[in-house]
Amino acid sequence: MSAGPVVIDLGVRTNEPPAEPAPSRPALARHLRTAVTALVVALVLAVGGSAPQPGPALVEVAAPPTSIWQQELLVGDRLYVVHPPTDRSFRRTVTAYDLTRGADLWTTPIGVETRALGPEGEASLSIAGERLLVHTEDRTFVLDTASGRLRASVPHHVTGGDAGNVGLVREPIWSFVSDDPAVNATVRVVAGASGEVVHVTAVEPGEAPRVSVQVDGVSVRAFDLDTGAELWATGSVTAGELLPGEPPSVAVLTRDGVLEVRDARTGAVRHSRARAVDGSMGWLGVVGDLVLVQTGLSEATAYAAGTLETVWRAALPRHGAAYDCGAVLCVAMAGRSLLIDAGNGRPLGEVVANGHLDSRGGHLLRLGPREGELDHTVDPYSGRPLVDLSDWPDPVTGAEGSPLVLTRPDQLPDRAWFAVLEPGATRIQVLGPVPHRVSQCQSSDTHLACRTGNGLRVWTYR
Template sequence: MSADAGSAVSRAPDPVVSLPITMTDEAALIELDRPVPRAGAGTTPPVRRHRDVGLLLATLLVLALGGAAPTGSVLWHRLPVIPLGDRSDADYQIVGDRLYTIAGEGHRHVTTAWSLDPVRRLWSVTLTPPEPAPSPGLVLMPGPGSLRESGGVLLVSFDPYTLVLDRDTGAVRWRSAVPVDPVPGGRLGVVQEQVYRPGSVYDTSSGDPGMLYFSPSGVAHREPPERTVLTGVDLATGRRLWRTAEPGSVGVSQPDAAPGSVLVLTATRLVLRDAATGAVLRRRELDELRGAAGLSSDIVGDVLRVYSGAYGDGGRVTGYDTATLRRLWQRPDIPVPGSAANCSGVLCANDGPGPAVLNPATGTVRWRPNGGRSLLALDPDTLLEAGESNVRPLRTVDADTGRTRTDLHAWDAYLDVPEPGPLIVTRNVRSHGTVFGAVLPGAVAVQPLGYADARMVACRAGTRHIACLSPAGIQVWSYRV
C-alpha cells in the first residue's frame, strides 16, 4: 500500500492503464468521519413568529383547497445544516442518499461527501487536476467540477480531466486526461481520444479565419481528427478491456434499449458494440447520409437522432431505432428564426414559435404546446411544460396528446430531480418563506410537502431529500410521499 503526498489515508497503487488514458499525479488530502454538531435548544419564539407560521399554514390550506391534492402519508423533516465554513462558493449535488460539495481553491478543488440519513461528513479530499499542457494555440481551460456515481465509484470531472474516486473513502483509484463516459447499470465505461495530424494546432497569433476543432483536452485544431480511439474500461480499476479505432470524429451514446452496449456514430455507419468486450453486435451503413457534412447525434428515449448538414442551413434530422439500428424517419431540420424552443428528454422539432412534439415511430408532429417554450420529460408518459425562462412551471401534460394533467401556474419554480422520482415545485409566500410541493407520476394535483421559514435559493432535489443554500450553509430536508 502507498499513499499520495499529503494523503491522510493509504490506498493501493494506481493501476497502469495503457492507451489512451494519461496518468497524472495530484495530491489527495482525505479526512474521515467528522460529525455535524447538533444545534442547541432554541428559545421560545415570539408571538410574531406564531403569527407568521399561521399565515404559512393558511397558505398551505389555500393551496390544498385550490388545486393541491389532499394531504396523505407525508413526512417532511428538517435535518441539520451542512456547514460550508469559508467555502461559501461551493457547489453541491444530491446523488442518491448522499450530498457532495465541490469548492475551488485556485487550481485545487475540495470534494466532500456527506451522508443524509443521518447528516454526517464521510470524507473530504483535495484534488489538483493537471495543468493544461503548453500549446501555441487556443486552449480551453478546465471547467468546474461535476460528479457522477456509477458502478460503486465516484467520477469527478473537471472538463476534460476525470478522477475516479472510491465512493467509501474518497481515495483516488485512477485518472484520465480525457472524459470517461460510464455505461448505465454497471461497472463499465468508455474513453475516447481523438488523434490529430501533427502541425494542425491552431496558432492564435496567425489570426487565420475558419472552422476550429477542439480536442477533448481543449486544444483547438484547424482540421478534424484523423481518427478516434475508443477504449472500454473497468470503472473500478481503470483496466483496459478492449480498444478500437474509427476514422475521423465519432459520437458515442449509451442506449437504454440495448443495456450494456455503446452506440457509435461515424461518418459512414452506425455500430452497436458490447461495452464489456467491444464486439460488434449490429452494424448499419449510412448510405442515406453518405457525403453529408457535420454529423452529430443524441438519444431521446429509444430513438437516435442524427443531424446532418449545417445547422439552420437546410440540414436534415434522421431517426434510428437504438436497438435494431433501423431507420425510422427523416425530416428537414430548419429552425424558425427567433424560435426559443428547449426540449430535454423529449423528441421535438424547433420549427415554430414553440416546440413541436414528434411521434417517435414516424417523426410526424403529435401536438404543439400552447404558450410554453420548454418541455422536460418527467417519465415516459408525462412532460413538464415551462415558461420561456425555463424556470416557471406551467403544467404537466400527457406525452402522447398534450392534454393537461396538473396545472402548475400557482407555483414559482421547479427543481430538477436527476433520478426517477416526483417533480418538486416551490412557491414563495410573500416575505415569509418557501412552500414545497410534489407532483407524483400520473397525478392530477400537487401534493403539499412542507415549508421553510425563509426564502430559499439554489435548491436541489433528490428522490428523498431537498437541499437549499442558507446563510449557515446547506439546509437539508427529508421527505416521503
C-alpha cells in the same frame, strides 16, 4: 392593554318565554343516543381515529459545514460535497454524508496541493453506477461511492453510464483553415482539450497564411473508469453515445453518415448501417433501447440498439430540430413543438410553446419564456396542457428518477415554500414552508438540499 371583564353565565334568566314541555322518555332516550354518538364521532375525529395525524411534510435532518466555493450532489439519501482547499488541507476533499443515519461516511482528498487559498475553478459531480465522477477544470476523478476510494484520475471530462465501467470523452476537433487561395487550405487539425495534433498540411516556407477556426467534428475516446486507461479512440466523427444494457456498447455516427454500434471496451464494430444519415451533419440520440438519428432536414429514423434493424421512419417538418423528451420525441419549430411517439414514430400532437419542452420527474413540461421557468405539464400523447405551474415556476434540480419538486419565495423575506408533483399526478401537493431564503436547491426521491443564508440545509419530504 388589559383584558376586558370575564363574564360568567350563572343561568339566571328573566323576561323569557316559558320553557317548552319536557320530551317524553322515549324521545329523551333517542336524543341522548344521538348526542352520545355525535360526541364519540367528534372525539374520534379529534384524535384522528386509527390513523395518526401526519407529521410535518418537511423535516430538517442536516446542516453540514458549508463553504461558498463548495459543490454538492444529492442522490437518494446520500449527499456528496466537494470542499475547496483550506489552511489545514491544501487539497480539495470529497465527503459523503449518510442523511438517514446523520453521519459522515468518508472523506477523500483529490488533486494536487495548492497553497493559494481562494476561489477554485468550477467543479461538478455525477454518478456512473457505483462510481462518483468529480469533474474539475482539467480532469475527472473517479471515486467508489461505498468506500470513497480513488479509483482513477483522467485528464478529461468523462461521462459514464449505469452499465459497465467505461466512460466517454467527446473531444472537439478544430480545423485551422486559410482564407488565402494561394496556400493549402487546411493548416492543421488538433483535438481541442488535449491539443493533440491530428493532421498537418505543409505550408510554403516564409508564408504566414491568414487562418480561421472551425469545428471539424469530435473525437470519441473511451476510458476504463477503474484504472483511467484509454481503451480506444475514433478519428473525426459526428457523435458518440453510450448505450444502455450489457455488455456495454457505444453508438457512433461517422462523418460520412455511417451508424455503428461498437464494443465499449475494445471499440470493435459490432453492427454497422451505411447511409444512415445524409451527409456529415446529423443528430444522434438514445431513447430506451432505440438509437435515433435525424437524416437530412426532414426525416428521423429509429434503429434497434442491439441490431441496428430499422424500427420506424418518420417525416419531420423541414428545419425542425429533434430531441429526446422522455417517452416521446420532441421536434422544435418556430413557436411550437411536434410530439412523436418514440416507440413507433407516429405524430401525437403539437404544443404551442414560447419556450421549449422538457422532461423531468415523469412529466413532459412546457417551459415559459423566461429561462428555466415552468408553465404547464403537457399530455405527451396529445399535447394538451394538464397542470398549471405558473404559481410554481421555479423547478428544483432533481436526481434521475425523483419526482418533480417545485419552490417559490414567500412574501416574507426569509421564507420559501415547496411542493411536489408525483409522476402521473394531476394535482400539486404543497409540502409547506421553510424559514429560509433558498437557492441552488436539489432534490432526490426522499430529500431536499438548498443553500440558505445559514449554509447548506437538508430536509426530508416523504
